Amino acid sequence: xxxxxxxxxxxxxxxxxxxxxxxxxxxxxxxxxxxxxxxxxxxxxxxxxxxxxxxxxxxxxxxxxxxxxxxxxxxxxxxxxxxxxxxxxxxxxxxxxxxxxxxxxxxxxxxxxxxxxxxxxxxxxxxxxxxxxxxxxxxxxxxxxxxxxxxxxxxxxxxxxxxxxxxxxxxxxxxxxxxxxxxxxxxxxxxxxxxxxxxxxxxxxxxxxxxxxxxxxxxxxxxxxxxxxxxxxxxxxxxxxxxxxxxxxxxxxxxxxxxxxxxxxxxxxxxxxxxxxxxxxxxxxxxxxxxxxxxxxxxxxxxxxxxxxxxxxxxxxxxxxxxxxxxxxxxxxxxxxxxxxxxxxxxxxxxxxxxxxxxxx
Numbered sequence: 601x602x603x604x605x606x607x608x609x610x611x612x613x614x615x616x617x618x619x620x621x622x623x624x625x626x627x628x629x630x631x632x633x634x635x636x637x638x639x640x641x642x643x644x645x646x647x648x649x650x651x652x653x654x655x656x657x658x659x660x661x662x663x664x665x666x667x668x669x670x671x672x673x674x675x676x677x678x679x680x681x682x683x684x685x686x687x688x689x690x691x692x693x694x695x696x697x698x699x700x701x702x703x704x705x706x707x708x709x710x711x712x713x714x715x716x717x718x719x720x721x722x723x724x725x726x727x728x729x730x731x732x733x734x735x736x737x738x739x740x741x742x743x744x745x746x747x748x749x750x751x752x753x754x755x756x757x758x759x760x761x762x763x764x765x766x767x768x769x770x771x772x773x774x775x776x777x778x779x780x781x782x783x784x785x786x787x788x789x790x791x792x793x794x795x796x797x798x799x800x801x802x803x804x805x806x807x808x809x810x811x812x813x814x815x816x817x818x819x820x821x822x823x824x825x826x827x828x829x830x831x832x833x834x835x836x837x838x839x840x841x842x843x844x845x846x847x848x849x850x851x852x853x854x855x856x857x858x859x860x861x862x863x864x865x866x867x868x869x870x871x872x873x874x875x876x877x878x879x880x881x882x883x884x885x886x887x888x889x890x891x892x893x894x895x896x897x898x899x900x901x902x903x904x905x906x907x908x909x910x911x912x913x914x915x916x917x918x919x920x921x922x923x924x925x926x927x928x929x930x931x932x933x934x935x936x937x938x939x940x941x942x943x944x945x946x947x948x949x950x951x952x953x954x955x956x957x958x959x960x961x
């Protein structure tokens with residue numbers, strides 16, 4: 601009996617030590633980046649404000665921004681006179697063929713989906729403004745949607761390989777991009793996404809937010825909920841992994857805007873499971889009902905979901921709902937191949953269909 605108690609206590613102590621180390625390493629991964637907010641960097645020498653992106657890394661003289669919109673605005677204000685010094689600002693996850701409007705001193709340069717500007721700090725405080733946006737609004741355009749790759753980065757790489765060949769405008773990943781929300785899993789994911797040929801806009805999934813995952817997701821990938829637009833099309837990402845009813849008022853304000861002809865909403869957990877006898881969906885049914893009614897009222901074109909590892913289409917009071925969870929997680933009924941959804945938006949409306957991915961190499 602005493603030996604069993606000793607083994608149980610040893611196991612418990614080991615588990616507690618493991619949890620402590622995991623959260624400690626999570627903070628080490630985030631490091632000093634927590635000293636900066638998601639959209640502002642402030643030092644004694646300068647202040648940087650970001651719209652349409654998040655600050656992922658910030659050091660005294662180097663800042664990295666990941667775009668969460670097809671349009672990004674930066675406002676840089678020098679505060680302290682520091683002649684001879686300069687600040688490097690890098691922006692990535694940009695659309696192909698973007699254009700820029702840069703006002704102020706500095707040395708801008710561009711790459712494939714990236715933009716860098718070196719802002720000198722002069723004897724007098726400087727003000728620099730940068731706008732990055734698509735070079736033109738083309739019609740028709742295509743975007744892709746997929747989700748639930750979890751640890752199958754080989755399938756995600758296959759998707760990005762197809763994107764390198766076909767060049768959609770952007771890709772929305774519908775969540776569960778990592779297995780357990782751990783920093784080393786995010787590190788591997790970010791290495792893959794950094795090589796994407798087109799912008800990638802992620803949706804938070806329940807697996808992404810486990811342990812310290814929410815902090816990492818919102819620090820390095822995107823806010824929990826956000827929106828972007830292209831021409832007269834609006835795209836909205838929501839967090840449906842808990843009781844997030846506060847998003848509905850914000851969402852309604854976006855969907856009310858009459859300038860948008862097309863409206864697309866992206867969530868991870870679907871509001872209901874269309875399969876008979878299953879409930880792999882949002883846990884907060886009241887939130888799900890209110891969300892659906894709002895989307896119907898505001899005439900949203902398509903609600904895209906993941907979470908169910910298959911391909912399903914259904915409707916709710918005329919609202920089209922597409923579930924795509926075929927980027928690598930174990931497949932569920934009905935069994936479908938690894939896939940993504942290709943969406944084409946044009947003058948005649950919205951067309952979409954499932955596309956099978958070739959075998960991972």
